[in-house]
Amino acid sequence: MYDFIRGPMVWISLAIFFGGILYQVFRFLALSRTVEEQQIKRPTGLVAEVPPAGTEGFLYALKLSIFRTNPVMVVVTTIFHFCLIMVPLFLLGHNILIERAIGFSLFSFSESFSDFLTWLFLFCGIYFLYRRRFSKRVRAITSRNDYLMLLLATAPFITGFLAYHQILHYNTMIVMHILAGEAMLILAPFTKFVHMVYFFAVRFTVKSEWALGSGNRTW
Amino acid sequence: MVKAKRKPLEEIADAISAYGKVLTVGCGGCVSVCLAGGQREVQELNAELELTLKEKGTSKTLGNYTVERQCNMDLLQEMDDMVGGYDCILSMACGAGVQLMAERYPNIPVFPAVNTVFIGVDRDIGMYEEKCRACGECVLAYTGGICPVTRCAKGLFNGPCGGTNNGKCEVSQEIPCAWLDIYERLKGQGRLDDILKLQGVMQWQNQLQRTVVQPKFEKRYYK
Amino acid sequence: MSNENTAGVDTDRIKKRLDSRKAKMKLSLAACAHCTLCAESCFLFNARDNDPTYMPSYKFINSIGVLYKKKGVVDRATLEDIRDVVWGRCVLCTRCYCPFGIDIPEMIAFARNICREQGVFPDYEEKGSIHAG
Numbered sequence: 001m002y003d004f005i006r007g008p009m010v011w012i013s014l015a016i017f018f019g020g021i022l023y024q025v026f027r028f029l030a031l032s033r034t035v036e037e038q039q040i041k042r043p044t045g046l047v048a049e050v051p052p053a054g055t056e057g058f059l060y061a062l063k064l065s066i067f068r069t070n071p072v073m074v075v076v077t078t079i080f081h082f083c084l085i086m087v088p089l090f091l092l093g094h095n096i097l098i099e100r101a102i103g104f105s106l107f108s109f110s111e112s113f114s115d116f117l118t119w120l121f122l123f124c125g126i127y128f129l130y131r132r133r134f135s136k137r138v139r140a141i142t143s144r145n146d147y148l149m150l151l152l153a154t155a156p157f158i159t160g161f162l163a164y165h166q167i168l169h170y171n172t173m174i175v176m177h178i179l180a181g182e183a184m185l186i187l188a189p190f191t192k193f194v195h196m197v198y199f200f201a202v203r204f205t206v207k208s209e210w211a212l213g214s215g216n217r218t219w
Numbered sequence: 220m221v222k223a224k225r226k227p228l229e230e231i232a233d234a235i236s237a238y239g240k241v242l243t244v245g246c247g248g249c250v251s252v253c254l255a256g257g258q259r260e261v262q263e264l265n266a267e268l269e270l271t272l273k274e275k276g277t278s279k280t281l282g283n284y285t286v287e288r289q290c291n292m293d294l295l296q297e298m299d300d301m302v303g304g305y306d307c308i309l310s311m312a313c314g315a316g317v318q319l320m321a322e323r324y325p326n327i328p329v330f331p332a333v334n335t336v337f338i339g340v341d342r343d344i345g346m347y348e349e350k351c352r353a354c355g356e357c358v359l360a361y362t363g364g365i366c367p368v369t370r371c372a373k374g375l376f377n378g379p380c381g382g383t384n385n386g387k388c389e390v391s392q393e394i395p396c397a398w399l400d401i402y403e404r405l406k407g408q409g410r411l412d413d414i415l416k417l418q419g420v421m422q423w424q425n426q427l428q429r430t431v432v433q434p435k436f437e438k439r440y441y442k
Numbered sequence: 443m444s445n446e447n448t449a450g451v452d453t454d455r456i457k458k459r460l461d462s463r464k465a466k467m468k469l470s471l472a473a474c475a476h477c478t479l480c481a482e483s484c485f486l487f488n489a490r491d492n493d494p495t496y497m498p499s500y501k502f503i504n505s506i507g508v509l510y511k512k513k514g515v516v517d518r519a520t521l522e523d524i525r526d527v528v529w530g531r532c533v534l535c536t537r538c539y540c541p542f543g544i545d546i547p548e549m550i551a552f553a554r555n556i557c558r559e560q561g562v563f564p565d566y567e568e569k570g571s572i573h574a575g
Contacts, residue, residue, distance in 0.1 A: 066539065192474075194473055252536055
């Protein structure tokens with residue numbers, strides 16, 4: 001059993017994860033189409049207005065974005081998602097296992113750095129939990145599912161953290177850690193986590209006021 | 220809907236130069252839809268004004284607020300307690316909204332921050348095309364759904380002028396002749412008879428300020 | 443709940459409508475992370491003292507979200523609640539921001555569509571309803 005969940009099951013989870021992402025990408029592509037960009041001539045005599053100096057900078061753009069209205073949330077969520085991807089990818093323990101399995105691995109963060117990032121991640125998770133529970137506006141649209149999602153995202157980190165520090169029963173923790181990680185990979189493309197696909201698929205390709213870049217797809 | 224475009228920043232800055240506390244007011248109606256005067260444009264305008272003021276070494280208090288529709292007195296009412304704290308108002312609504320705002324607060328100067336351009340359609344995000352001049356005497360029924368008042372440079376009602384040239388307008392070779400389009404559309408529908416009837420002189424109604432009362436409400440408002 | 447009193451509501455027709463845009467609706471509802479970052483992009487949210495029921499996400503979850511969850515089997519009172527959300531709390535200025543690019547205005551317009559088809563829409567002649575729509 002242990003051999004199965006730390007062996008084949010990992011590959012199955014990864015296959016489902018990437019397969020699921022591909023499925024969602026194709027689903028998005030099927031739901032949308034490209035539109036031709038309309039081109040019209042600039043009317044004679046119409047000169048382009050030059051915006052005042054200082055409107056090109058990144059900081060100015062931030063000022064007009066959600067960073068101005070929700071600075072804490074933007075910082076926390078950025079750290080959270082950064083850690084969510086970086087920690088498992090560059091964790092020494094993971095990379096040793098991958099090296100043994102396929103003879104190749106990415107470089108690794110030092111153990112103390114990974115530990116620090118895990119702390120950071122969990123603090124961000126606690127902030128999310130706090131918002132869900134106590135912020136009026138977040139509560140207004142929170143359902144039980146949202147707590148489950150938060151648990152699903154943080155469980156691999158909590159269990160991994162406990163196992164690494166040998167808190168509670170190590171063997172149980174490591175099994176739970178592996179299961180939690182696999183559960184996340186398997187469920188991610190098919191639950192609320194689909195926003196990871198949606199973010200890139202929509203914001204970067206669909207033509208809209210808030211588009212990132214000059215995509216010319218439409219629904 | 221009504222389509223508008225923001226005025227050049229310099230012109231806006233010039234209008235408010237004499238006032239210290241400025242309230243920029245957006246409208247959630249048409250100007251919001253056409254990305255000219257919604258909440259986001261209010262914030263952008265204030266941010267840009269701040270920069271130009273800083274360049275000139277001055278500063279102002281710039282407030283911002285957005286109402287549902289500035290063309291409705293009941294909806295303007297919610298600003299009553301707010302405007303007292305300002306020396307002037309910058310309205311990002313269409314001309315109708317600006318005027319109603321000025322009427323509601325007759326003691327406070329109200330300046331327009333956008334140019335109201337036309338009644339038009341959404342061609343693409345951020346691109347709008349004129350379709351209607353609100354002449355008050357719609358002729359689309361016999362022109363195949365193409366407006367000669369808007370599209371024909373001369374606003375002709377009985378076919379093209381002598382200047383039509385290979386389907387183009389005499390004003391510019393890049394402007395298609397409205398009357399050719401009307402002809403083609405009606406021909407396709409087998410309705411060419413529609414333009415053989417002579418159309419009388421247009422009762423131009425837009426020379427005087429008009430009021431629209433829906434038939435249902437005539438009894439109520441017409442004495 | 444199937445024991446809902448659906449008198450006066452053509453639930454089959456709602457179901458059919460929902461099915462016509464099911465894929466996008468499902469994806470939109472699933473992609474919403476309930477993060478509330480859309481709130482301030484709604485000018486009504488700001489103008490109504492940050493009332494959470496004006497958040498774009500709240501409005502689309504409590505309109506099309508409800509219809510989807512109940513698979514169109516709703517009573518008239520529910521439709522009337524939805525009416526108050528999609529007309530009373532939204533003017534369809536189409537300017538809301540979503541970090542994931544969810545087309546919230548389209549979903550609200552869709553809900554309006556379904557309500558209208560069931561004969562549920564605001565009474566514009568009623569005094570005091572002038573701000574709607």
